[in-house]
Amino acid sequence: MDDRTKPAFTVKTLAAQPPGAQERITKAVTQPIHMSATYLRDPDNRYPAGHVYGRADNVSVQQAERLIAALEGAETALLFGSGMAAASSVFLALDRPTHIVASQVMYWGFRAWLREISRYGHSVSFIETSDLDAVRAVVQPGSTGLFWIETPSNPLWTISDIAAIAEIAHQAGAVLCVDSTVATPVLTRPLSLGADIVMHSATKYLNGHADVVAGALATARDGPLWSRIVKMRDQLGNALGAFDAWLLIRGMRTLDVRVRNQSRSAATIAARLVRHAALAQVLYPGLPQHEGYHTALRQMKGGFGGMFSVRFRNGRRAAIAVAAAVRLWKRATSFGGIESLIEHRASIEGDGSPCPDDLLRFSVGLEDVEELYEDLTRALAIAA
Numbered sequence: 001m002d003d004r005t006k007p008a009f010t011v012k013t014l015a016a017q018p019p020g021a022q023e024r025i026t027k028a029v030t031q032p033i034h035m036s037a038t039y040l041r042d043p044d045n046r047y048p049a050g051h052v053y054g055r056a057d058n059v060s061v062q063q064a065e066r067l068i069a070a071l072e073g074a075e076t077a078l079l080f081g082s083g084m085a086a087a088s089s090v091f092l093a094l095d096r097p098t099h100i101v102a103s104q105v106m107y108w109g110f111r112a113w114l115r116e117i118s119r120y121g122h123s124v125s126f127i128e129t130s131d132l133d134a135v136r137a138v139v140q141p142g143s144t145g146l147f148w149i150e151t152p153s154n155p156l157w158t159i160s161d162i163a164a165i166a167e168i169a170h171q172a173g174a175v176l177c178v179d180s181t182v183a184t185p186v187l188t189r190p191l192s193l194g195a196d197i198v199m200h201s202a203t204k205y206l207n208g209h210a211d212v213v214a215g216a217l218a219t220a221r222d223g224p225l226w227s228r229i230v231k232m233r234d235q236l237g238n239a240l241g242a243f244d245a246w247l248l249i250r251g252m253r254t255l256d257v258r259v260r261n262q263s264r265s266a267a268t269i270a271a272r273l274v275r276h277a278a279l280a281q282v283l284y285p286g287l288p289q290h291e292g293y294h295t296a297l298r299q300m301k302g303g304f305g306g307m308f309s310v311r312f313r314n315g316r317r318a319a320i321a322v323a324a325a326v327r328l329w330k331r332a333t334s335f336g337g338i339e340s341l342i343e344h345r346a347s348i349e350g351d352g353s354p355c356p357d358d359l360l361r362f363s364v365g366l367e368d369v370e371e372l373y374e375d376l377t378r379a380l381a382i383a384a
């Protein structure tokens with residue numbers, strides 16, 4: 001990783017002691033939640049602290065944004081009411097009809113939204129962005145304006161080379177946005193690799209406790225696109241609420257320790273499953289046989305994330321039977337929380353999904369890794 005945006009402290013220290021963490025008046029070690037929807041004007045008609053109205057201006061939200069910007073080495077960050085709101089804002093802020101290049105494998109809900117982007121005058125090419133030749137080949141000089149990649153990509157965990165795609169994008173005069181929800185700034189800092197905007201479903205690892213729905217964007221530099229995104233959020237009002245922002249700060253303070261622990265456990269379980277008789281394939285970027293392993297080794301530092309998937313020799317029925325048989329793993333969508341989750345993705349993604357029917361996705365939580373493994377192998381015996 002190069003050092004273009006190297007922060008003053010590591011992610012671990014920044015998260016443990018967020019910028020402006022202490023409250024100046026009472027000296028409280030933890031910040032209060034700023035619930036006010038409006039702010040006082042001085043008799044001279046000015047707003048002394050610069051805060052005007054809650055839709056655009058909430059102190060708790062701004063504190064959370066400052067922390068995300070610090071973690072990502074960004075100039076500035078913005079919070080939204082969900083990851084979908086954050087991601088879609090980038091596209092809605094484009095000011096001319098644009099050709100978009102997007103990862104074929106990505107969060108299905110966002111892919112579904114992007115498939116209908118032509119209603120806004122844009123066109124999109126979904127390609128395998130782990131294949132750099134395919135990325136180069138799809139560029140339409142003069143009209144490609146935005147690259148949207150997700151790495152590792154949900155739920156196949158393919159790896160796209162951020163630095164290489166940033167170069168291709170910039171040569172085309174385009175912007176590169178990276179959905180880094182799975183990697184988190186603990187493992188990858190896309191802006192330091194040349195990306196322009198990084199996006200998170202903060203619902204996942206950033207918050208980490210499965211009790212907030214939130215989204216974030218952080219930018220390497222302010223500019224016309226970013227200004228339009230800021231203006232649009234303030235006008236449309238799809239910002240995050242103060243209480244959720246406060247919970248998010250609380251969650252982010254333990255981000256480093258959670259993500260490292262979850263990555264270690266995922267790596268342990270994935271490696272042990274590789275030779276399991278019931279399984280046709282284990283998909284985890286930390287396995288040397290994974291197609292994206294060498295790229296992941298370069299751009300992910302300190303681990304390969306807490307997510308993996310497996311494919312079953314006996315197809316969909318085996319996958320569903322195993323999901324039904326686990327006790328410790330919880331059958332639920334989403335990921336990145338404390339509790340381990342298991343999900344048959346094809347059931348939720350529906351038609352047109354690149355996710356095979358024989359696949360189960362795992363979000364590794366913070367339980368004892370041996371107990372998680374034991375629960376899973378007991379359930380896997382059913383499918384063998």
Ligand SMILES: Cc1ncc(COP(=O)(O)O)c(C=O)c1O
Pocket residue numbers: 082083084085087107109110150154179181182200201202203213214215334
């Ligand atoms: C990788 C990724 N990006 C974006 C989203 C959308 O985020 P949210 O559910 O917070 O709207 C999700 C949700 O699962 C996701 O997994």
